[in-house]
Amino acid sequence: MVKNMILRCSGCNREYPFGTYSCKCNAGVLLAEYKFKKVKSVVEIEDHSKPGIWRFSNVLPDVKECFSFNEGGTPCIKSQKIGPKNNILLYIKDEGRNPTGSFKDRAATVLVSTEKELGHRDITTASSGNAAGSLSLYSTLTNMSLYIFMYQPTEGKFLHTVSFGHKIFLVDSTKESDAHQMAEDASKKFGWSWLTTMSSANPFNIEGYKTIAYEIVRDIGLPDVVIIPMGSGTLVLGIWKGFNELIQMGIISKLPRLIGIQSEQVNPIEQAYQRGETTVRPVTPGKTMATGVVVDNPGIAGSVALNAIIETGGLVISVSEENILNSFKLLPKEEGIFAEPTGALSVAGLKSCLDKKIVLEGQKVVCINSASGFKDLSAFKKVKRSGFQVKNVPPNLDLVEDFLNKQKEKDDSYIV
Numbered sequence: 001m002v003k004n005m006i007l008r009c010s011g012c013n014r015e016y017p018f019g020t021y022s023c024k025c026n027a028g029v030l031l032a033e034y035k036f037k038k039v040k041s042v043v044e045i046e047d048h049s050k051p052g053i054w055r056f057s058n059v060l061p062d063v064k065e066c067f068s069f070n071e072g073g074t075p076c077i078k079s080q081k082i083g084p085k086n087n088i089l090l091y092i093k094d095e096g097r098n099p100t101g102s103f104k105d106r107a108a109t110v111l112v113s114t115e116k117e118l119g120h121r122d123i124t125t126a127s128s129g130n131a132a133g134s135l136s137l138y139s140t141l142t143n144m145s146l147y148i149f150m151y152q153p154t155e156g157k158f159l160h161t162v163s164f165g166h167k168i169f170l171v172d173s174t175k176e177s178d179a180h181q182m183a184e185d186a187s188k189k190f191g192w193s194w195l196t197t198m199s200s201a202n203p204f205n206i207e208g209y210k211t212i213a214y215e216i217v218r219d220i221g222l223p224d225v226v227i228i229p230m231g232s233g234t235l236v237l238g239i240w241k242g243f244n245e246l247i248q249m250g251i252i253s254k255l256p257r258l259i260g261i262q263s264e265q266v267n268p269i270e271q272a273y274q275r276g277e278t279t280v281r282p283v284t285p286g287k288t289m290a291t292g293v294v295v296d297n298p299g300i301a302g303s304v305a306l307n308a309i310i311e312t313g314g315l316v317i318s319v320s321e322e323n324i325l326n327s328f329k330l331l332p333k334e335e336g337i338f339a340e341p342t343g344a345l346s347v348a349g350l351k352s353c354l355d356k357k358i359v360l361e362g363q364k365v366v367c368i369n370s371a372s373g374f375k376d377l378s379a380f381k382k383v384k385r386s387g388f389q390v391k392n393v394p395p396n397l398d399l400v401e402d403f404l405n406k407q408k409e410k411d412d413s414y415i416v
């Protein structure tokens with residue numbers, strides 16, 4: 001049984017042992033608490049004999065067996081164009097390079113390893129795609145049975161999830177929260193463990209995500225600002241916890257400013273921020289291409305994340321679909337990073353922050369790309385290109401020459 005940590009409710013401060021999922025007070029989420037030693041650098045706490053994010057096992061639950069697929073260790077890529085153009089030192093933390101192409105792998109490895117420690121065999125989740133694919137992989141590694149309630153997945157995420165062979169229920173509803181409710185109800189009815197990747201459902205999502213902060217500080221030092229796509233706010237909360245732990249260990253002396261980015265179409269946390277409230281209320285979701293952050297009711301997870309952001313002096317911003325689409329197009333062209341639209345939210349948010357002088361010249365900024373563009377290839381159907389890029393040709397180079405000579409002609413041929 002895990003002994004190196006206790007769980008404490010962020011709302012009522014009550015302590016709980018390993019194996020507790022949430023607090024009945026419904027005013028906070030459970031956060032794992034460790035006894036930290038003072039160290040000088042992140043490198044000192046790494047154990048290179050462990051795979052993936054478990055190299056940080058000194059600050060993760062001490063499970064007997066960690067089920068890793070070499071997740072984490074993603075690069076902070078120094079921007080070649082967007083940063084220099086705006087006179088900022090910009091890095092993009094590319095979480096698309098995780099085993100299933102999304103940041104959710106960091107949570108999934110901790111979730112299944114702790115479930116295995118508890119002796120559980122059947123698990124359930126609700127997801128629009130990335131968490132489903134991720135938990136599918138990690139359940140396969142542990143020989144656990146996974147039951148997935150999927151909500152409007154992209155074709156790529158759906159087929160990827162199907163490939164692992166776990167049971168999938170496609171929830172026919174206009175609300176993402178219905179899928180979550182079904183997974184929660186099913187967990188009670190059928191005795192499955194509920195592993196929805198929201199901090200309010202399980203404390204170990206955050207433990208996985210916090211390793212992003214550890215890697216950022218190890219690789220590029222302390223940034224001024226970290227810009228993060230925001231659905232339920234669990235990723236934000238994980239990164240916030242990581243930086244807080246680094247302060248407790250004496251590695252850094254202050255928190256970076258965290259900025260959460262939502263789509264204008266589904267922005268319950270931003271609305272609460274604008275109202276000056278600390279409690280997030282559900283919204284009726286609109287259509288967004290950033291499908292990974294469609295969370296109409298983040299519940300207590302959203303409220304706790306909002307308060308964490310405010311603690312850092314940060315803020316929550318909503319961005320337009322046009323801004324998301326432009327950033328999504330810009331990332332591969334300018335930086336070589338093929339992100340899904342949800343991942344491009346952070347760069348869309350950066351644009352707003354620069355326009356509003358929230359991010360200032362000379363600052364060190366990290367944008368999180370949460371997932372690979374390969375998870376949502378259909379999004380590229382929305383990208384119209386002007387000018388000649390793609391042509392169907394017969395095997396005749398004379399015609400190629402002809403096309404090349406006509407390059408300047410207006411031609412929107414690349415519409416898939």
Ligand SMILES: [Zn+2]
Pocket residue numbers: 009010011012013014023024025026027028
């Ligand atoms: Zn509580």
